[in-house]
Amino acid sequence: MSVIREDLIYTTLNKARALTDHNIYNDFHKQTEFCKQTILADESLTKDEKSEAIRILTATYDRGKLVYNEGIRGVCEICNQKCLATLYCEYCMKTLDPNVIVEWIPYNNLKSIKYLTKGGYSEIYTTEWVDGGYDEWDSN
Structure with missing residues (x-):
């Protein structure tokens, strides 16, 4: 090489x-x-x-x-789920190492949204997550 x-x-x-x-x-x-x-x-x-x-x-x-x-979904050879990622399967990753997966939280799952400040190229808000965070991953 x-x-x-x-x-x-x-x-x-x-x-x-x-x-x-x-x-x-x-x-x-x-x-x-x-x-x-x-x-x-x-x-x-x-x-x-x-x-x-x-x-x-x-x-x-x-x-x-x-x-x-x-995006176009491919089928994972391990779990047979239809996944978006090309280099890995996001479903397998959630099972193996859930702390590295970024999940999008839908807007309707947020409450008490308040403007905090402007930073860099964005505005920063605080909010409460309706379902809250999780302490332990349930892979089922």
Whole structure:
């Protein structure tokens, strides 16, 4: 295996994202595919570096699919569930290590939403989670 130049990989990923025309590639699925094709066409990366760049891009894409709960579902070879993630099965992960899974809490499961402050590029609110957190994971 050749030496992986991580700085070049991240530079290429950032360049691919910067080149993405959001008027043409108007959802994160199309944007990811454009970035993938841009990486594959990049002549400065080795084959191994392209593979690593696409792995990083796919991991980011998987998180997006889970957050937005959209995308093409594949069937997990282990649990036979239809999962969104490409690099792993979110259902198997919930069973094996529930602390690493980010779950989207629907707005209607929140109450007493109050503005707190503005920070960075967002406004920050406090709220109460109607169902509350969990202390122990029930995998059933």
